[in-house]
Amino acid sequence: MRHGWRDTVRAAADMALLGFLVTGAALPVVTAGAAVATGSAAIRHHLDHDTWPAPRACLRTFRRALLPGLAASAAAVLLVALVIVDVLALLSGAVPGAPVLIVPLLAVAAAGLGFAGLLAVAASGPAPLATARTMARPAPLAAATAVVMLTLLLAALVHPVLIPPLIGYGLFALHVLARRTGATVPGCEQPASTSPRSRTAPRSRS
Template structure:
């Protein structure tokens, strides 16, 4: 890949991140925006071209209900993790730093699993995590780097980070050998 191709891909992914941000502003459309962007990135990796706008719009409309359900599950799980951390930090729950470390690792694994589910679907992500735990660990590492960078960079660049993180999850999932039919 020449530097111009890499630059073009990087800028395209930045645009995808900003498009997801704009499409997710009503909040109830966040899941649909992420699903649509993920499918667009998948198509880009397969064909080296982005889908046309009319296909993206149709995919976005089809993804509204499944995306809303996925967003609701994400909010509940993230809320439970935050409650665990707050309870551990306040001392109301015993365990201290070791328990907080365990909750942090569990949170990163859930973030990695969520990233894989966005890319290959929830059932396939669960099956892949069971069959190839190293892939789940890799997805958790991608999520960990993305979360760390999100804290360290200027907030304006977070959409750029989002597009590149979704791309990384797609590349990670594409590196896993496919199961042969039994």
């Protein structure tokens, strides 16, 4: 990708627009998983080729991700509900040693959110769940957890109209950090150079 300031501003605007598109596609709730997967695939394409995918390609990705995204959304809602119930039970004092147990419970919940962030990155390639498990090494998981928690914190502090751009920026940050920490998604590897210089072996001088 280019690094001029105009390109940086353009990319920031594109990510904000992507966040609005993902939010709009996720409004029916049952399409939330497919919307995130489609946005993630679009960011992956942008990082690989410095261009955005065609709308028709995005629509195909959205359709393919509907059923898997619905299952992922249902699992996420169930896990969040279980964490809330556990936290409320600990805060009520019904469980002995509640103050000590709340901290590890919240740490596990945060790690779960980080894994969900890795899953959003892996959703841009084949076999998202298996890929996310492979990516869930300490460094990528810690980076994804930090990105997700920071995004949620900012979403709680800013005006609601600014939340959709945060989704786009958060997805972009997850992809960038996953790559920089060594977590790869199948198909994301850059092609080898095909320039004439790289194809021609250097000749030894006699």
